[in-house]
Amino acid sequence: MFSEVKQFIANSTHDLSVNLSRIFIWTVWLIYVGYLLLSDIPPGESLLHVTPKTLAEIFNLSMNFWLVLPIIFPSEAPINNPVLEGLFNIVVTWGLLFWGFIIDGRNQRFSMMTFLIGTALLTNVFFLPWLGLRQVNPQVATNSLTFVEKVGESRVLPSILAGFFVVSLSWAVLARPEYGDITTRWQDLLELLFSDRLAYSFVVDMLVFWLFQSWLVKDDMARRQWDNDKILWLVRLIPFWGLIIYLWLRPSLKLETQNNS
DSSP states (O other): OHHHHHHHHHHHHHHHHHHHHHHHHHHHHHHHIIIIIIOSSSSSOOGGGOOHHHHHHHHHHHHTGGGHHHHHOTTTSOOOOHHHHHHHHHHHHHHHHGGGGGGGGTTOSSOHHHHHHHHHHHTHHHHHHHHHHOOOOOOOOBSOOOHHHHHHHOTHHHHHHHHHHHHHHHHHHHSSGGGOOHHHHHHHHHHHHTTOHHHHHHHHHHHHHHHHTTTTHHHHHHHTTOOOHHHHHHHHHSTTHHHHHHHHHSOOOOOBOOOOO
16 A cells, blocks of 8 residues: 555656646747747847848858858858858757657657757757657667668767767858958857847757757666766756767667567
């Protein structure tokens, strides 16, 4: 009897913790959308008053995704401030890191892939809702991995994304010499943050990613039967690179074979 009461209390405490976590995530999402996209408080135009200039800026940044055009076909690439291009590509790269947790989408009510694609395009407009909608999922996967899941489990993924982060940061600091030295670019960054909604949103997105980048790690550790508080705190405290290190070091996923007999 005592053990049943103890188990009931433990389950109730767990359910309360999960519900409070969801309330917190959805509250952050509402503040994020209301403040960053719809309000006139941040610098630049809100989504409700977007101008052709802002749309052109979005298009030009998208054309220079991962700096493929500027590096391979520079004459065909739109010319943007390299600091803004670097910020944009770092945010996109960070969002793609969460593909390393694609296995978390198994047995969920919604397709995680849809939210991951949305995260690559609109960052936390999609990433936070996934965290709010998903069910706690520490179960060991059964059956074979799909191709996409194999990519997510591969250590090649964080290695490639780490490389793109370094390239994007180097581009912001060194590319397009006509934009001046590091001091000038730092001043440009500060000016952009106080005048350009896109630049401002990229920084906000990075802060939100940092706040929530460890959210899927505990379940992922449990799925691998890996208990390592130091690594968990590393992910929580070090933006981007903490997650890279986790994806490099985590044990390989051991599948459980279902017994259909």
